[in-house]
Amino acid sequence: MSETKTIKIAVPSTSDQGLKAKATTRFGRCPIFTIVSLNDGEIETVSIIENKASQAMGGAGPLAVQSIANEGVNTIIGGYYGPNAANALKQANIQMFGPLKKENATVAELIDAFLKNELEEINSATSPGHRY
Amino acid sequence: MTYNSLKKESITQNIANRSFPPIIAVTGGKGGTGKTLVATNLAVAFTQSNSRVLLVDCDVENPNTFILLGKSLENKLVSSQPIDIFIPKFNKEKCVKCGICQKGCYRHAILQFPEHYPSLMEHLCSGCQVCQRICPHDAIEAGARQIGTKYFIPNAFENLDLLVGELTPSEALSAFIVENLISQATTPEIMNQYDIIIIDSAPGAHCDVEKILNASDMVISVTEPTPFGEHDLNRILELLRLINKPSYFILNRSNLTNESDFLTKKLSSDITKYLGNIEVDKTIMEDYAKGKPFVQDSRTFPAKNQFLEIFHKIQAIIKPIHDNMPSNLRIKKAD
Amino acid sequence: MNVKSISESHNTQQQSEETYKIFTVTVISGKGGVGKTSITSSLAYVLAQQNRQIIVADADVDAPNLAILFTPENSYNNIEHSEILEKSRETHKQTVQTSEKAEFIPEKCTHCKQCIDQEFCSFDALSWDENKKIPIIDVVACEGCKACQLLCPSHSFQINPVNSGTITTIMTDYGFPLISGETILGSQTSGKMVTELRKIAEVQAKQENRDFLLMDGPPGIGCPVLAAITGVDFIVFVTEPTTAALHDINRAISIVKSFNIPFGIIINKKDMNLEMYSELTAFFKQKGYEILGSFPINSRWPYAIVSQEPIAKFLEDQEILQEFEAIAEKLWNKRENCKEIIEN
Numbered sequence A: 001m002s003e004t005k006t007i008k009i010a011v012p013s014t015s016d017q018g019l020k021a022k023a024t025t026r027f028g029r030c031p032i033f034t035i036v037s038l039n040d041g042e043i044e045t046v047s048i049i050e051n052k053a054s055q056a057m058g059g060a061g062p063l064a065v066q067s068i069a070n071e072g073v074n075t076i077i078g079g080y081y082g083p084n085a086a087n088a089l090k091q092a093n094i095q096m097f098g099p100l101k102k103e104n105a106t107v108a109e110l111i112d113a114f115l116k117n118e119l120e121e122i123n124s125a126t127s128p129g130h131r132y
Numbered sequence B: 001m002t003y004n005s006l007k008k009e010s011i012t013q014n015i016a017n018r019s020f021p022p023i024i025a026v027t028g029g030k031g032g033t034g035k036t037l038v039a040t041n042l043a044v045a046f047t048q049s050n051s052r053v054l055l056v057d058c059d060v061e062n063p064n065t066f067i068l069l070g071k072s073l074e075n076k077l078v079s080s081q082p083i084d085i086f087i088p089k090f091n092k093e094k095c096v097k098c099g100i101c102q103k104g105c106y107r108h109a110i111l112q113f114p115e116h117y118p119s120l121m122e123h124l125c126s127g128c129q130v131c132q133r134i135c136p137h138d139a140i141e142a143g144a145r146q147i148g149t150k151y152f153i154p155n156a157f158e159n160l161d162l163l164v165g166e167l168t169p170s171e172a173l174s175a176f177i178v179e180n181l182i183s184q185a186t187t188p189e190i191m192n193q194y195d196i197i198i199i200d201s202a203p204g205a206h207c208d209v210e211k212i213l214n215a216s217d218m219v220i221s222v223t224e225p226t227p228f229g230e231h232d233l234n235r236i237l238e239l240l241r242l243i244n245k246p247s248y249f250i251l252n253r254s255n256l257t258n259e260s261d262f263l264t265k266k267l268s269s270d271i272t273k274y275l276g277n278i279e280v281d282k283t284i285m286e287d288y289a290k291g292k293p294f295v296q297d298s299r300t301f302p303a304k305n306q307f308l309e310i311f312h313k314i315q316a317i318i319k320p321i322h323d324n325m326p327s328n329l330r331i332k333k334a335d
Numbered sequence C: 001m002n003v004k005s006i007s008e009s010h011n012t013q014q015q016s017e018e019t020y021k022i023f024t025v026t027v028i029s030g031k032g033g034v035g036k037t038s039i040t041s042s043l044a045y046v047l048a049q050q051n052r053q054i055i056v057a058d059a060d061v062d063a064p065n066l067a068i069l070f071t072p073e074n075s076y077n078n079i080e081h082s083e084i085l086e087k088s089r090e091t092h093k094q095t096v097q098t099s100e101k102a103e104f105i106p107e108k109c110t111h112c113k114q115c116i117d118q119e120f121c122s123f124d125a126l127s128w129d130e131n132k133k134i135p136i137i138d139v140v141a142c143e144g145c146k147a148c149q150l151l152c153p154s155h156s157f158q159i160n161p162v163n164s165g166t167i168t169t170i171m172t173d174y175g176f177p178l179i180s181g182e183t184i185l186g187s188q189t190s191g192k193m194v195t196e197l198r199k200i201a202e203v204q205a206k207q208e209n210r211d212f213l214l215m216d217g218p219p220g221i222g223c224p225v226l227a228a229i230t231g232v233d234f235i236v237f238v239t240e241p242t243t244a245a246l247h248d249i250n251r252a253i254s255i256v257k258s259f260n261i262p263f264g265i266i267i268n269k270k271d272m273n274l275e276m277y278s279e280l281t282a283f284f285k286q287k288g289y290e291i292l293g294s295f296p297i298n299s300r301w302p303y304a305i306v307s308q309e310p311i312a313k314f315l316e317d318q319e320i321l322q323e324f325e326a327i328a329e330k331l332w333n334k335r336e337n338c339k340e341i342i343e344n
């Protein structure tokens, strides 16, 4: 991981409490994305966006990817990525990282683990997901 | 907004002035009640009385008519044709990466990231063409993706042609294939060649089935004397009540339980009339296993007689259509 | 900002929803009428008798029949199916909206007829009412694709979510809950209904600490089947020794293999055609497919359905009961194996 480039991380979250929010592994259907910008290993800004895809009738994965990509996100720390989401994330050049092996991790804990290089990078779909 | 309120537009039609040739749909709700058995034997029975028959297999998830007729789809005489849906093809020379197509796609099948050309997640696309119509720069061309295949088996039996639709495994758009088969079967060129068209439907009461019932002039439901058969038939009847079609039912494997008499009384109504029953029969099973229509079996057995009785009733029901239509005017009337 | 301090201050008591793992088994057959629902009901009955904490879902949303077998005190002769559900121990009923449809707003229409002339709708859901000079929407055909909404120059169309069916939870006499879905007639969204049904079953399972979900799948290989098998842990195929059933099961297996889900096969009515039965077993063995068990034709089988009882209970036949028990045991062991893999 290059320390100099700005890293913009999206974390699927269950609430809008920023770093305190509980992270979720459900990518497409999470209600909120907490977006954290890191510069040189330090948190620069924290913002949240609502995940419109959580209410979508179908194709939630790609829609969610679309909205975080529009925010300039280049890294995601979720848990399980369905095939549609994984495919779309790859096309958007967003790096995927796996979940923290701890229940009820907060966004802050995930960022912490990320900075310590404790998270596993993921290259393909990790959950069968809903294809249709 | 309910299904009900919007369907009231449909008009009660007299079977005699609908179309020529008559289209008979064989359905039933529950799977495995013998729909395909009835459809194939009905088709063969009509050929035996010198009618030219087109049998259309619209159970596209699992088409079985050809198996019951002892035919294979991998035969030189069988012509096959892919069934494709529209998918967008992005023309990079014209596209300005505006993202309008991405926002317009209700399936979220299009991705368009900042500074990138749009891309498609093919299996999410339903072929609605909205993206193509709304692209302000005319940058979307028509592409195609195969979701199924249709097979035409001429002379599967003497005077019987078979049209089979098959959904490619892992595809979801079965209704599109049903639609394709029905529109092919109802073109004047096709209809001109036959005296009767029989459609074998999928189980259930979903939109594939609804499309078939809508296209037909007479509906025959096949059920069995169990609460399962009754429950699923009731769903079909409910659907039929909404679309208003002459409807009849057959009780297959009627001696499976001792509920038959009771059920026939209970199910008969002004929505649907009882045509007859067919008993469980070893000979039918033997013929079924051999891929031979049991009406062609030279032996006589109760179930065959029961079936023929039903067949004669059906003949009598559709006779007005044949009588009303001079043979030189065999074109489907405009609805 | 100190990341650490914030995270430590956050308390964690609740079990997070993602870590709860429910072992899901779906029973499918490709072809209908081979005994799928009867067999599912009996497996549920036997598992419950073995004190397994199970939950059962009827994902055959176009023809849901499982509830019929679990409501023995209501004679079906008098009561319609939906009433059976209502009358028995219904614990929860909800309407679900899984699709959207177009609605026409007559006041806005300028009668330009572009929607018809330019074929806005690719699903043939629009036709023209010559008397009123307005379009008619065929709601069944409508896909909710928004073409009309986006293209109509006077914005006379609107897209709304519509009811696609109901999902009902009942408590059966056998100590486990049954979740049944039923789509509205002519529905095109059975697949999404199944997805919705699974979500509800999973939530309930979690609440009641049940970690085995047994699902009666839809017939065919289309969208509802795909929704009923994505992400499940094991698939049970029910088939019978006929060419048609073999053809259908092979199509279904090709999908399940592409999803990489382990599966096993039950052969029902094996003595229907013994020659074909041995061909079938040989074929499955040669392919390396697991045969979970098999059942002979039993003339009293349909009467179990009439009596609204699971076959395994109704027949009081030791051999059949034991076969069901053996299959249930195998399924349960799959769950145990799967758990170990997750934990390690």
Ligand code: SF4
Pocket: B090, B094, B095, B096, B097, B098, B099, B100, B101, B102, B112, B118, B134, B135, B136, B137, B138, B139, B140
């Ligand atoms: S709407 Fe047309 S121009 Fe705009 S991104 Fe899509 S294809 Fe390109």
Ligand code: SF4
Pocket: B086, B087, B088, B104, B105, B106, B107, B108, B109, B110, B120, B124, B125, B126, B127, B128, B129, B130, B131, B132, C145
């Ligand atoms: S055809 Fe329809 S579903 Fe397919 S990409 Fe275009 S807008 Fe989306």
